Amino acid sequence: MFRIICVTNRKLCAGDFFARLAEICEGGADYVILREKDLNAEEYAKLAESALAVCGKRLVLHGPSALPLLRRVPRVHLPLSVFENSPEARERAELLGVSVHSPEEAKRAESLGADYVTAGHIFDTSCKSGVPGRGRGFLRETAASVRIPVYAIGGISAENAAAVREAGAAGACVMSGLMSCQDARAELEALRRALA
Template sequence: MSDILCITNRKLCGEDFLSRIEKLAKAKPQGIILREKDLSKSQYEILARQAIDICAAYDTSCILHTFTDAALSLKAKSLHLPLSLLKQMTEKERKAFSILGASCHSVTDALLAERLGCTYITAGHIFATECKKGLPGRGVAFLEEVCKSVSIPVYALGGITPENKKEVMKTGAKGVCIMSSAMTCAEPDSYLAKLDSPK
């Protein structure tokens, strides 16, 4: 089974966005996080409904992002949130999701996310990346520290490539997240296969 989470960013996508989601879903990552934070709730809900249907056709998990109300309204079972939004959720809301993730940037974040019932977290950014221009990566030592601090799966985020994935996995991370490459690679099938192979 794949250990890759693909994160969307339609602004980086050079083709029809739903076609890209379909190609990614077909490539069978662990899941696709629909992270289109700039949309309105209603716009996001329309897009999420389409993305969920596409992912379901390929038995790939579609993880909604940021819009808790839309996720609850669509009866989605998977949600990923910035920690600030996770903290605002009620326990009942958190329990509505069988997969609940949060973005963490420190050991303190990771411990809080675990305490609030997250089933996994993302930790980043690990390496320098275009998305965080000018900000140095936190590095694999940071990632290892996060992995050791919690008992839930940790997915590394930021500048992950087939060349550095092996180093990342040695820290105890469960898997990796990709965004820019997921949106721009020529052949998602072969790119994800290449990224999945170095264990």
């Protein structure tokens, strides 16, 4: 099954952040990665507790601030460098994803025990303004380099979701498309229709 994963950025959110998370979960997103890098550990923990009440088992924590919270939420997504420095996270997490930017990094994450990797950014996106996307060839090469699922990230929309699946992605991560749209349920429906 091709997974649709929301990656949060509350600063892009149209309206109430938690109401948006509820829409995204009700709309059928497989996971919600709580990626709020500007918060300190205490602020992140508080936000994570509120997000957990909305998202339940769909919630995946992100980054080093997530590590102390793994007993409460045993699903985490880490930069490769953080995982390399905190390998004990593998034993404490039920689900562990890693961000990678090359096939070599994907292989390294897999060797350390990652359950999946996100590879990107694939297409040009306002979240990485001025930095060109790595493209479908990069995605194809990364997906072919590992046995674990590779989820595409960066500029994914209903218009190109089928193309990333054809390039070998097992799913797609969407940030701005789900955070800033007027109707998250409609956005998710459009993504699913494009993949039907």
